Amino acid sequence: MHLGQWLNSLGLSFVSPNLSIRTYAICILVGIVAATVLTNERLKARGAESGVVLDVALWAVPLGIIGARIFHVVTHPDDYFGSAEKMLHILFIWEGGIAIFGSLIGGAIGVYIGCRMTGLRFWTFADALAPGLLLAQAFGRFGN
Template sequence: MVHASIPSPPISSFNIGPLTIHFYALCILVGIVIAVWLTQRRLAQHGAEKGTVIDIALWAVPFGIIGGRFYHVVTHPNDYFFPGADLWKTLFVWEGGLAIFGGILFGGIGAFIACHRKGIRFWAFADALAPGLLLAQAFGRFGNYFNHELYGGPTTLPWGLQIESTNAAFPPGLPAGTLFHPLFLYEMIWNIAGAFLIIYIERRLRLHSGETLALYFIWYGSGRAFFEWLRLDPTEFTFLGLKANVIAALLLAIAGVILLAIQLRRKLPYPDNAYRPGREPKTASRTPPATDGQTESTPERLREGTP
């Protein structure tokens, strides 16, 4: 008999007429909404117009979904490519299977294109996005809970996760009723803590352009590498004994360290506003630049009251 544990949800979707709504997709949508709201609030402090982040998201989100699905399918070919397989299922995002690493790469490309079209400085947008992105990823992990996925090894802790023995990732040889570490919950807590930590650091320190994004890469990449190392889900790609996702997460963290080192050396001050010179909307308010061509006092001013 199982006591004091986390039960897996009995359902992962519900129907509204002929339409099937998956909780996994709802969690992702909620995360996107929160990220857009927080990013808009933060970017508005740099003079961005209302609705700017929505315009960017219209490019970044589709690119991110395509990239996330592409990465997942490529790294799990046996799930989709076999005799008699329905190849249309490679597009069924609502059934689960969005890899954040592909989403970050392709979503970043979409955001860069959108920022160029809108005249927004990409670094300003990326720094404003970082905390909201962590919150969005936390909600995405909650979607893994409904799909009965993302769990670690057996545990007797009170918060052990119940997983049915018929689950494809259930380790052979273990008895039914075995509890597992709820990695989805651990990563949710890690991401939420990271979002608040980054905001706290921004308030306490005078960060420069790109440094907030670098902190996101380091925090998320290091944590994700650890959680992926503990994860029981089968993987088809390994290198030097490491799973593909562990390698990708480590590379992300390393990229963050490199980016932070570069930006610390360059010490690029935050611009007066989020727009590139000559692209400011006529209705946007702008803080006059400092007389010496630098905005030495601007970063500290912008940090005060940053959400």
């Protein structure tokens, strides 16, 4: 059993026995927080207002999650298309099925929108984000 399998076997139950928060989700959340903190520090060093990264993250994180799910569904069509019942499972993200490539595409769209809304230059933000993005990927891989 490798580290990712072991971590996934540690499913933690909160609130009720029917709600299980998987270790993989916790690793992804830790990665998002780490990337946000690191990007904030790098943007502050470039003269940006403290906390502006949160305004961008409000766009990037949800669109990244949506993009990750869409990419998974498109690359695994037999799992989701063919019957109405199967198609409903497109929405069941808690059953698993996200892809990093889709997350990068959706997240980049979210960053672009967030930068437009805050007046930040996209490439300046992307430069500040790059190390944090790698850090987030590393945390996410622990749970995979």
